[in-house]
Amino acid sequence: MTTRTYDRYPMAWLLPVLVPVLLFTLYPVAQVLYTSLHQVIVIMPVEPFVGLENYRQVVLSPGFREALVNSVVFALVTAPLTIIIGFGVARLLLMRFFGRGLLRAVVILPWVLPGAISAVVWMWILHPSWGILNLGLYHLGIIDRYIPWLTDPQLARLSVVLAFVWTQFPFASILLMAALGGIDRGLYEAALVDGANAWQRFRFITFPSIKPVVVVLAIYQSLVALTSYDLVYALTAGGPGTATTLLSFQIWKESFSMMNFGTGSAVGFILVILSLAFMAAIIKALPAAIIRSG
Amino acid sequence: MRRLLVHLAALLLFLLCAGPIGLSLFASVVPDQAIFSFPPNWFGYSATSDNYRYIFTGRIPATYLTAGANRNMISDAARQVPAGMLNSMLVALGVMAVNIILGAPAAYAFARLRFRGQTATFLAIVMSRLVPAVALITPFYLLIQAMQLLGTKAALIIVHSVLTLPFTVLILTIFFRRIPRDIEDAALLDGCSRTQVFLRIVLPLSRTSIFATGIFAFILSYAEFLFALVLSGDAANRPLSVVMAALARNTDVSWGLLNASVCLAVIPTVALIGIVWRFVVEALLERGAEFS
Numbered sequence: 001m002t003t004r005t006y007d008r009y010p011m012a013w014l015l016p017v018l019v020p021v022l023l024f025t026l027y028p029v030a031q032v033l034y035t036s037l038h039q040v041i042v043i044m045p046v047e048p049f050v051g052l053e054n055y056r057q058v059v060l061s062p063g064f065r066e067a068l069v070n071s072v073v074f075a076l077v078t079a080p081l082t083i084i085i086g087f088g089v090a091r092l093l094l095m096r097f098f099g100r101g102l103l104r105a106v107v108i109l110p111w112v113l114p115g116a117i118s119a120v121v122w123m124w125i126l127h128p129s130w131g132i133l134n135l136g137l138y139h140l141g142i143i144d145r146y147i148p149w150l151t152d153p154q155l156a157r158l159s160v161v162l163a164f165v166w167t168q169f170p171f172a173s174i175l176l177m178a179a180l181g182g183i184d185r186g187l188y189e190a191a192l193v194d195g196a197n198a199w200q201r202f203r204f205i206t207f208p209s210i211k212p213v214v215v216v217l218a219i220y221q222s223l224v225a226l227t228s229y230d231l232v233y234a235l236t237a238g239g240p241g242t243a244t245t246l247l248s249f250q251i252w253k254e255s256f257s258m259m260n261f262g263t264g265s266a267v268g269f270i271l272v273i274l275s276l277a278f279m280a281a282i283i284k285a286l287p288a289a290i291i292r293s294g
Numbered sequence: 295m296r297r298l299l300v301h302l303a304a305l306l307l308f309l310l311c312a313g314p315i316g317l318s319l320f321a322s323v324v325p326d327q328a329i330f331s332f333p334p335n336w337f338g339y340s341a342t343s344d345n346y347r348y349i350f351t352g353r354i355p356a357t358y359l360t361a362g363a364n365r366n367m368i369s370d371a372a373r374q375v376p377a378g379m380l381n382s383m384l385v386a387l388g389v390m391a392v393n394i395i396l397g398a399p400a401a402y403a404f405a406r407l408r409f410r411g412q413t414a415t416f417l418a419i420v421m422s423r424l425v426p427a428v429a430l431i432t433p434f435y436l437l438i439q440a441m442q443l444l445g446t447k448a449a450l451i452i453v454h455s456v457l458t459l460p461f462t463v464l465i466l467t468i469f470f471r472r473i474p475r476d477i478e479d480a481a482l483l484d485g486c487s488r489t490q491v492f493l494r495i496v497l498p499l500s501r502t503s504i505f506a507t508g509i510f511a512f513i514l515s516y517a518e519f520l521f522a523l524v525l526s527g528d529a530a531n532r533p534l535s536v537v538m539a540a541l542a543r544n545t546d547v548s549w550g551l552l553n554a555s556v557c558l559a560v561i562p563t564v565a566l567i568g569i570v571w572r573f574v575v576e577a578l579l580e581r582g583a584e585f586s
Contacts, residue, residue: 007488010412013403016396017459018415024456025422028433035432089307097300099308105571106311112563112570114517116539120556121314123542124321124549132317166310178579220424227426230519234542248428261432268429279424283417 029272035265042259054266058254064267066242067250074161074246075225081165082221083214086172090180093173111170119234122163126150126235150236153243160232160244167231168224172217179213180206215285223278227271247271315560322346322554325355345554349375355550371537371544372551374529375558378537381447381526382516383562385533388451389515390508393462396455397511398504401466402492406478416467423460431524438525445527453525454515461514462507465574469503470496506573509566516562534559 011018036054038047058064093104110118125133126149134146149159187205196204207214229248232238238245238253245253247267255264309316323341344355349372403409404416427434434453435444443449473496481491497504519535526532538559541547 007407007409010403010407010409013399013407014415017400017419017463020452020456021419021422021459024434024437024453025425027437028430029425031433031436032430092300092303092307095300097297097304099304103304103308104576105568106308108571108575109311109315109564109567112513112517112567113560114519114535114538114563116519116535116542117556117559120538120542120552121318124318124552125314130549132321170311174575174579181579223424227428229428230539234539237543248426251429251431255432265432268426268432271426271429275424275426279421282424283421 029269032265032268032272035261036263036269038262040261040265042261050262054262055270058263058266058270063242063245063253064250067245067247067267070157070243070245071226071247074157074164075222077161078164078168078225079218079221081161082168082172083176083217085165085169086217087176089169089173090176093177094180107173108170110166111168113167115167115230116234118163118167119231122159122166122231122235123150126159126163151240153240156236156240156243160235163235164225164228164231168221172221175213175217176210179210183209212285216282219278219281219285223275223282226274226278315556315564318553318556321549322557324550326548326550345550346558348551349373349554349558371541372547372555374532374537375534375541375555377530378532378534379559379562381531382522382534385447385450385454386512386515386562388447389454389458390512392451392455393458393511394504394508397459397462397507398466398497399492400459401463402470402496404463404467405470406475407488416463420460420464423457427457428520431520434521435524444525445531447531449525450515450522450533453521454518455511457518457521458511458514462511465507465510465578466500466504468578469500469507473499502573503577506569506577510570510574513563513566513570 037049037051039050039053040047089107093100093107113121123131125131128134128146128148128151131149133149134143137143138146148155150156183206188201191201191205226246227248228246229252232244232246233249233252236244238249248271251264251267251271253264254267255261258264322345323343325342342355344353347353348355352373400419404412438444438449438453441449441452443452477495477499478491481495482488486494517535519539522533523536523539526536538555541552541555
């Protein structure tokens with residue numbers, strides 16, 4: 001029986017989720033927009049309307065531009081890296097080997113561990129003077145001087161990227177496993193008969209089949225990178241200097257350390273607008289089957 | 295040869311994922327001077343549970359009293375870990391309950407009912423999670439303040455539920471769509487209402503998926519940091535992620551203690567991860583798909 005009629009009272013099922021989710025999404029966005037158009041400094045009793053003045057201040061400040069560049073670079077580096085590593089892992093997890101069940105469960109560990117704990121663990125590995133990595137490399141005779149993993153600007157960026165990708169690749173792997181598993185086996189057999197080599201099989205069968213998932217992942221991972229905060233913050237606190245200060249942390253800086261909620265909200269609203277663009281892209285790229293209802 | 299390479303890659307991946315936690319476990323049961331000894335003498339010291347005993351009882355380990363330990367520091371910040379875990383688990387249990395009680399009916403409506411605005415509301419709920427929470431932290435604070443819930447566990451349960459419900463609704467909608475329609479249609483023809491079909495057929499059929507999806511919400515809530523930091527208030531209510539973040543930046547904590555804290559803190563996540571993989575991830579992937 002496929003009814004084409006509409007069900008009555010659908011909202012009774014939905015409202016308990018829809019109301020809180022929308023309340024905690026729309027109100028905060030509206031509030032951030034409002035604050036960004038006013039001068040809101042904690043000690044000042046009045047909050048005059050200042051139009052786009054906060055945005056002007058923010059866009060002209062070197063701190064914002066630096067954070068924006070850092071965030072964009074961070075996203076452009078981590079998203080492809082996450083997908084490439086995620087693909088390799090997905091491919092591996094679909095093969096047969098001893099202990100696969102255990103490994104599959106262990107693989108999602110980096111993704112679900114509390115960010116603060118990942119940060120502690122990576123801190124313990126990367127700490128410039130007490131970290132286990134320097135200790136090991138030094139004792140093995142590979143390096144003769146400790147490497148400043150978190151205190152040299154370039155190395156700190158690298159460390160933060162690696163730690164972040166470590167926390168993100170399992171999610172990419174899961175989606176790519178699903179996509180890879182859905183490919184028709186017959187295509188590969190036909191390709192083998194036609195004498196296609198491994199690269200050609202990837203280029204003409206595997207990649208076209210998983211492309212929709214790769215596109216969605218690329219957008220999603222860029223968005224996650226653009227808005228991430230806890231791991232990077234706990235590892236480097238945005239330093240050394242401003243080398244690893246991301247946009248998300250810039251909001252925090254403007255709002256809570258400079259106590260200027262107007263400019264902090266302006267940065268926040270810019271981030272919201274950016275993420276809305278990414279969301280529109282995701283909705284466009286999603287396979288219709290996932291969105292289609294009923 | 296190929297089989298050997300596959301197993302080697304698998305071993306490498308295992309070390310990459312579990313290695314850091316394994317190292318923590320090791321470092322939590324040997325004295326700091328063993329780790330920093332030169333030439334390396336990692337196994338020359340006997341294993342000790344002193345770090346764990348300190349966290350639970352406050353008894354300072356003997357090794358911290360001897361000279362020569364590289365970081366002979368100790369801080370009672372580590373002693374907040376058990377209370378933090380309890381706080382976080384209570385909040386996470388509440389979040390899990392809310393997700394199951396509210397998320398399952400909503401997901402069922404998306405999977406089986408037909409109504410105007412279905413796609414729009416579904417996308418609104420699922421996509422809401424992509425609005426960067428970090429940009430909205432101040433308004434969240436103001437909302438919770440207006441509800442007079444600042445510093446309570448209820449505040450975190452509400453906020454974490456709002457953050458996890460989109461996942462729960464998405465996952466459960468996929469699960470409910472997979473249930474063969476025939477049984478439900480037969481029951482509807484026999485005069486059951488939608489509510490009866492949901493309560494008597496769908497819920498019993500998918501109780502494992504629903505429970506496992508709830509566990510996933512538990513894990514996400516247990517891991518959340520930003521809102522936990524801003525909304526939790528005084529020390530007595532502080533959730534684990536906040537305690538851990540404070541420890542990470544506290545230079546007065548020895549590696550042994552820090553790692554013992556890490557190992558305690560990850561117990562719930564590690565214990566539950568198998569359930570999530572088996573009944574959520576594995577069930578979402580089409581079964582039997584395999585590359586040889």
